[in-house]
Amino acid sequence: xxxxxxxxxxxxxxxxxxPSTPPSLPSHQRCRPSNATKGLLMALLGGGLPAGFVGPxxxxxxxxxxxxxxELLICRCLFHLPIALLLKLRGDPLLGPPDVRxxxxxxxxxxxxxxxxxxxxVQVVPPGNAATVRKGSSTVxxxxxxxxxxxxxxxxxxxxxxxxxxxxxxxxxxxxxxTLQEGTTGLYTALGYVLAFLSGLALSLGLLVYRSLNFPSCxxxxxxxxxxxxxxxxxxxxxxxQTPILPNDLLSWTCVGAVGILALVSFVCVSYAVTxxxxxxxxAVLHSEVVVALMLQYYVLYEKVAPSDIMGAGVVLGSxxxxxxxxLSCEREGQVEE
Numbered sequence: 001x002x003x004x005x006x007x008x009x010x011x012x013x014x015x016x017x018x019p020s021t022p023p024s025l026p027s028h029q030r031c032r033p034s035n036a037t038k039g040l041l042m043a044l045l046g047g048g049l050p051a052g053f054v055g056p057x058x059x060x061x062x063x064x065x066x067x068x069x070x071e072l073l074i075c076r077c078l079f080h081l082p083i084a085l086l087l088k089l090r091g092d093p094l095l096g097p098p099d100v101r102x103x104x105x106x107x108x109x110x111x112x113x114x115x116x117x118x119x120x121x122v123q124v125v126p127p128g129n130a131a132t133v134r135k136g137s138s139t140v141x142x143x144x145x146x147x148x149x150x151x152x153x154x155x156x157x158x159x160x161x162x163x164x165x166x167x168x169x170x171x172x173x174x175x176x177x178x179t180l181q182e183g184t185t186g187l188y189t190a191l192g193y194v195l196a197f198l199s200g201l202a203l204s205l206g207l208l209v210y211r212s213l214n215f216p217s218c219x220x221x222x223x224x225x226x227x228x229x230x231x232x233x234x235x236x237x238x239x240x241x242q243t244p245i246l247p248n249d250l251l252s253w254t255c256v257g258a259v260g261i262l263a264l265v266s267f268v269c270v271s272y273a274v275t276x277x278x279x280x281x282x283x284a285v286l287h288s289e290v291v292v293a294l295m296l297q298y299y300v301l302y303e304k305v306a307p308s309d310i311m312g313a314g315v316v317l318g319s320x321x322x323x324x325x326x327x328l329s330c331e332r333e334g335q336v337e338e
Contacts, residue, residue, distance in 0.1 A: 039276025040323070043285045046269030050262040052292020055118075055127030056301055057262075061247070061255040062123050068242040069119035072256065073234045076115070079260035080227025080267075083220050092217040094224060100213055107213065108225035110206035112233055115263075117199035125192035126303055128294035129173050132312075133193055135287050136169035137200030138207075143280035145208050158281060161323035165284045168315030172290065175308050207279045210271055219271055226267065284323055287316045 033041075061067045087094055096104040121130040143162060173193075210222060238244055247253060273282045291313045298305040 035276040036278075036281075039273040040281060040285050042269050043273035043277070043282045044288055044320070047266050047273060047282075048286045048288035049292055050269075051266040051286070052131070052289040053262050053296065054259050054266070055122045055131050055289075055293045056296040057255040057259045058119055059122050059127050059301065061252045061259070064249055064255070065245060065247040065252040067245055067247060067252055067256070068238065069116065069123060070234045070238040070242050071244055072119050072259065073112070073116050073230060074238065075256045076260045076263050077112075077227040077230035077234065079264050080223050080230070083224040083227070086220050087217060087224060090217060092221065094221070096213075096218075096221045096225070097215050100215055103209055103213060104222055104225055105229060107206050107209040107222055108229040109233070110202045110209065111226050111267075112230040114199045114202035114206060115230075116234065117195040117202065121192045121196040121199065123192075124188045125196065126297055127301070128290060128297045128305070128309060130192065130196045131290045131293045132169045132172045133196035134200040134203070135283060135290055136166055136173075137197045138203040139200075139280055139283040139287070140166060141201050141204035142207060142283045145204060145279075158278070158323060161319040162280060162284050164319035164322065165287050165316050168312040168319060169287070169290070170312075171315060172294075172309050172312035175306060204279065204283065207270075207274045207282070211274060211279065219268065222271065223264070223268060281323055285320055288320060290316060 058069075058072055061072060062069075084094055095101050118130065118134055121134070125133075139162065213222070215221075247256075270282065270286065273285075294305055294309055294313055297303045
């Protein structure tokens with residue numbers, strides 16, 4: 001019959017064909033973000049952005065009730081102590097394994113010194129400038145320490161982004177350094193910049209020490225040790241160097257609580273990020289803190305932001321984009337990452 005001839009069989013053309021579904025890729029061809037990508041994104045979103053609020057909130061607490069920097073550090077350390085419950089539930093030692101306990105305590109001490117210097121700096125220097133000097137010194141020191149001690153190289157794009165971010169920081173803070181006032185005010189301002197630089201140096205050393213730690217529950221252990229060592233150092237120093245003050249206004253307590261929570265989130269995210277990406281690149285991405293601090297300095301604290309600050313912030317953001325785009329990559333799920 002004609003209908004049975006293959007040329008007259010129109011069933012294939014008259015019946016609607018089922019929708020085509022793209023073939024799923026085998027597991028060994030699927031991509032996932034690389035460790036460097038995870039680390040940089042964690043440093044940007046979880047480390048730099050929350051940390052940008054810490055400086056302005058610290059300055060607001062100081063302006064509202066003249067809260068000493070060491071007392072603010074004590075309040076921040078108290079937010080780290082409940083992590084001991086997590087370590088107890090997991091059955092891990094609070095101070096870490098005996099063979100790495102010394103390095104873990106050294107990491108905590110370096111971070112306490114870094115935060116203490118940073119909180120002291122923002123009381124005499126605008127938060128944006130203090131964050132600029134701190135992040136700039138931590139980036140440069142991290143790059144030099146990694147090259148000298150770990151022999152870790154950087155690509156050309158990484159060096160371009162690193163130098164660009166440092167240039168942006170110089171644009172921000174350079175005019176302010178050139179117009180320091182004479183007398184006591186200028187001396188305190190210069191001291192604030194020195195403290196911000198020392199804060200960045202201690203931060204870079206702490207990140208390098210943390211990269212040498214490798215044991216289960218490393219992150220919660222160092223977070224708890226920061227609170228413990230911070231209290232042991234800052235409580236006696238508060239009564240010797242400063243005068244304790246009990247704030248009696250809601251604004252100060254709100255700022256203290258916000259500083260404690262945001263700083264804890266930033267601490268955890270940065271500690272995680274530095275195990276996934278180069279410490280110099282992590283510090284460079286953390287320059288986003290400077291941009292956030294400058295915005296809050298202008299819109300919340302109503303402090304002047306110079307055109308050079310805006311120009312430098314743009315250079316910093318462009319450099320962060322270069323570093324992040326260069327390190328954005330994916331890897332096959334079936335492959336072992338080198």
